[in-house]
Amino acid sequence: MAVALKVSGAIPIGCAYTGETMLDYRRFKEINELFASGQPEKARRLLMELQSRCIALRDEMSMLKLRLQTCEDSLYLSQNLFTEDGLYWLRTAGVKLGPFCPRCYESEGGLVRLEKQKQGLVCPYCNTTCQSTLPSARDKADTVHSRPARILPFAK
Ligand SMILES: [Zn+2]
Secondary structure (H helix, E strand, C coil), X not given: CCCCCCCCCCCCCCCCCCCCCCCCCHHHHHHHHHHHCCCHHHHHHHHHHHHXXXXXXXXXXXXXXXXXXXXXXHHHHHHHEEEECCEEEEEECCEEEEEECHHHHHHHCCEEECEEXXXXXXXXXXXXXXXXXXXXXXXXXXXXXXXXXXXECCCC
16 A cells, blocks of 8 residues: 655654654665666665664554554543442443442543442452442442452553
8 A cells, every 4th residue: 555655855864753754765766776776885775774764653653553542542431431329330332340449540540340348349459448329339349249350551
């Protein structure tokens, strides 16, 4: 697939990463011409320059993918997380998951499932005790009691 990239003047090798790394595809033709005209050293240098730009582009793409994933996670949470009786719940594929610790979510953006203990619903991460009057909260906590709590690293 051809990708249109903005073409600019020469970028020096090892230049500081600016977040706007570009790849000039005309330079591949230039390399070809250098080889054809018997200038392998020049061609090799140009090839190395392009290689370093490719690496920078790949790094930028990885970083952008990560940022996109973070945005998608935040969007998903904003659309599917809801509070009920002061506790957080997540609706996913029609199933209500939770309850999650309100303190952990509000302070760090993490979803930690509360565990039912005799004093109430307890967060295994911050040890906050929550009282829920909702029967669904108590029932749900009962059914997930044997499962270990997980911290989901959602961004705020
Ligand atoms: Zn907590």
